[in-house]
Amino acid sequence: MTDGGDLSQRISAALSIQGFILRGGFNFGADESAPPGSSGAPAKSVLLVGQAGSAPWPYFSRWRETQPGVPENPLDTWSRQIIGEVAREFGARAISPSDKPYLPFQQWAIRAEGLKPSPLGILMHPQYGLWHAYRGALLFGTELAIPPPEIPIHLCDLCVGKPCLNACPVGAHSASGFAHEACLSHVRGPDGTPCRDGGCLDRIACPYGTEYRYPIDVQAFHMAAFAGL
Structure with a gap:
């Protein structure tokens, strides 16, 4: 079993150059159907890669300015490139949440x-609130010494009034789930300017992790990507 602590520190240092962070990991069980690692054999362990707040945005923006054209899904393209370089450095296989067939990134993150x-469906983080993301993962062919996570307090259980369910003008989020088509129609329509320019109003209404809230231009970028604008 590889010393996961030392490896994690070295990978964290490499990722931090572009604003990314490690988001925990685990070893796959012997009875699990793990995706293939760099050798093609089933991976033994996985480390998740992501961000807190908008830390990678300046690095991504500078990269985007150097591109001769506009790549399809530019943030995914850039993230794959950066995480792929780190994977090669440490003998891992890089994967992305948008790779097909889709892998259970949210279940892995949990x-x-x-x-x-x-x-809202976004995982609630005790420090970052809703302002974080998972951009990829590193698959290893060996087991790593990864300590189990400390289970944090789920802040949504402490939240009175659930403002995240009351800010959207078309009630896109509710106890029954996400009304995708209603949200999309509103964002694309004449009354959707506040959402297009400033981000999801339900997400912004969350009182937790506000110091990590994405800047307006970052939220507008993600909303445009969601709406296909």
């Missing part, structure tokens, strides 16, 4: 960090 979903 397992790696002990988080639970918010009413």
Whole structure:
């Protein structure tokens, strides 16, 4: 079993150059159907890669300015490139949440960090609130010495009034789930300017992790990607 602590520190240092962070990990069980690692054999362990707040945005923006054209899904393209370089450095295989067939990134994140979903479906982090993301993962052919996560308090259980369910003008989020088509129609329509320019109003209404809230231009970028604008 590889010393996961030393490896994690070295990988963290490499990722931090572009604003990324490690988001925990775990070893696959012998009875699990793990995706292949760099050798093609089933991986033994996985470390998740992501961000807190908008830390990678300046690095991504500078990269985007150097591109001769506009790549399809530019943030995914850049993230794959950066995480792929780190993977090669440390003998791992890089994967992305948008790779097909889709892998259970949210379930992996819950397992790696002990988080639970918010009413919006985004995992609630005890420090970052809803302002974080998972951008990829590193698959290893050996088991790593990864300590289990400390299970954090689920802040949504402490939240009175659930403002995240009351800010959207079309009630896109509710106890019954996400009304995708209603949200999409509103964002694309004439009344959707506040959402297009400033981000999801339900997400912004969450009182936790506000110091990590994405800047307006970052939220507008993600909303445009969601709406296909």
